Amino acid sequence: MTTTDVTAAPAVPRPLARQKREKREFGALNGLAHLALLGWAIATAGPLIWVILASFKSNTEIFLGKPFALPSSFSFATYADAWTEANIGQYFLNSVFVVAIGTAGTMLFGSMAAYVLARYEFRGNRFLYYLFVSGLAFPTFMAITPLFFILKNLGLINTFTGLILVYIAYSLPFTVFFLAAFFKSLPHEIDEAATVDGASHTRKFFQIMMPMAKSGLISITIFNIVGQWNQYLLPVAIMQGAGADSKWVLTQGIANISVQAGYHAEWSTLFAALTLTILPMIVVYAIFQRQIQAGLTAGAVK
């Protein structure tokens, strides 16, 4: 009803001069809008394109040529250097390993805790829930000093086990917070029907609740993969000591290559290493762009 009113209304003729003025104002604004948006798009993509171009350039070209000039030749020698000598391959695999197990563990334990806290009443339920959620409020590095010594006492410094366990523990607050809300919103009828049919609590969780919570689980999985892949403080604090450099994750490794490159002012390997890090992300992002945006903004939209 209202829509008919609205669409009918513009038919009422307005003074011609005003219409014209509006049109001109509109055009100017539109041009400015495009200019601003294009400017920001260039500012966003520019540094990344520059890195990729520079990865093919010699040191001399990087210093003397224009930043966005094409490289004189496309040689992949710097890439081979970055992959083997600068250990990017190793760091990459370490990251994949740690994040794969870390995220799997986070999702398993996070959804277990969230499910029980969301759908079972027992003494201490609220206390545990708020204990988990309060972890959202405080920055990680506030506790980084004692965390190091806790791991040291357990013999977990400079081990993948230690890093993975810490990743899981520090991913729990958000995972539990988000999934508890999600499990709470699932209907109770199916739950009850399954109980009448004699399904055990554990079976109900894995065979009924988890599939029903799929969309929430996917969002949080993406959120955790990106979060753990991008961790820097935790690995820097935990993966130190003798022989640690073979266990570094990608962020740590790149930062170190950058320091090394600085000593020799030899940049092309660093740019190749950066490209090897960024390109897979661009590819993954291009394919899963919608899911990734949904996953990362999930917590904020709620």
Add this chain to the structure above:
Amino acid sequence: MRHGRTPFIIGFLAVPVALYATFVVAAYIQTFQLAFTNWSGLGTIKYVGFDNFERLWNDDLFWRSVGHNLYLLILLPIITIAIALVFAFLLNAGGGSHGGKTRGIFGSKFYRVIFFFPQLMALAIVAVIFGRVFSTDESGMLNGLFPESWSPWLFLADERWALTCILAVMVWQAVGFYVVLFSAGMGSIEQEVYEAAALDGANRITLFFKITIPLLWNTLQVAWVYLGIAAFDAFALVNIMSVDRGGPDGATSVLAMMIYRNAFEYSQAGYASALGVALFFLTLTFAALTLRVTRREAH
């Protein structure tokens, strides 16, 4: 029907609670404990009362670091939210109204995809890239772009501008995320509201201030909190990008950087924990202030 309920609850909670208690809760509690010791990280632990806090009170670098965190805490949300709001509005309603419907600007999907990408990158990687972008010689992207007659800009090596460079990188990375977030919020505002206002002769700027912002208020609050948390961090950027990690001459030092160096380089676990406690109270103050402002705005 209630068969096995208690074992099930315990079984499901045991591992997550144990992990969380060991690595998170215990660590936070021990921060408060260690703050009252002069422990170096090795040997016996000796309690020294409020010595660490006295030292902190008289530590110039501490106050400068707090100042830098506050600088980021104020400017990062304001600048990021302002830019993101304008872009989100242009993307959603920038096409003007045609046939009574507000439309997104041409290419809005393309812009959204590009803008969002930096959010996906680790801050550490962003820091390495911008360390090169801001390079003080001709190998830097910006100095390479400037006309050759200019003398090279110092960027991160200039005490006056180093922190601003770090702020700029944080804004660069954050804007896209909030464009997407605000776009989602704007998408859920009823078309009729805009149409009715447009009929009353409101132009786009009036629409923006009188309709979009008030209806988006909840999302803006979330954005403020997220950006506030990010402003308390900045560790990766300062550690990787800045000159002398916190320099030049302390110009980019932030609390996170101080905690890290005291804990792992100066063997000052006690003092590092005291800094952690200071950070705790700063975060708490920020949270309380945010809540307070939120409540007032709700009325």
